[in-house]
Amino acid sequence: MSVNPELQGRVFPPVAPYLVGREKVREFSRAVFATNPINHDPEAARAAGHTDVVAPPTFAVVVQEATLAQLLAEPDGGIDFTRVVHGDQRFSYTRAIVAGDELTATLAVTSIKSLGGHSMVTAESTIVDASGAHVVTAISTLVVRGDE
């Protein structure tokens, strides 16, 4: 089975809200070697003008993950998980993620291209806060290897 070209332009239902915990931010920070006090210490974060500890720039992937799971599970999508390789990743922020944020992600498939027998699927997850204001857009390009 190959990737269904009709996926292009499809917008998925928003996933359940993700509540950003302070300890999760610290745990993720340690895992990516983030040692800045603003990632770990609420006092340091407040001194820099934030309401709580600030997540590292790639933390949005944790929130995005549920939307990519939706994409891979789409019944007519034709994306074989075992053939998927992560090609590109981008995060574009309106503001940083801080502990206490309740974030909701909505996925749209913006592009499907064929390249040398492989399919390149670009999926954009728009992440907003509890007020509906934009926080970050996470964009992944997945390379789905074709039949060999």
Next chain:
Amino acid sequence: MTPAAPIRAVTELTVGDVVAEASFALTRDSLVHYAGASGDFNPIHYRDDVAQSVGLSGVLAHGMLTMGLAVQPVVDWAGDPARVIDYQVRFTRPVFVDATDGAAVTVVAKVGAVDVEAGIARIDLTVTFNGATVLGKAQARVNLG
């Protein structure tokens, strides 16, 4: 209280300036830690037998771990993680993490472009493992305003 470290004004930057350099020693423990923290439990990141069954020589680091650590020297230079307003990479080569010796990943961060009016610098990252770059088009936009 630890206030954010002072940062350089965008007007002081010149394209090509090296703003930060760092080296990271990854071990299998790092990968297990990242798996737990991120929720990415793909076994190619902790089981050699599974990695080998899909044609890899052994366990490799999560691309998102490499992406995540590579921007940290930029965060520390900028003084605040919130100053990184855009960050993108292309995953071009795997970082194999040896069970005994681990893997050393080095990062060099250079000024790629400066938008003085907007107060934004584009910092380009060269991320290397075993003498070869592992990320392509690795760029962070940093708000220095």
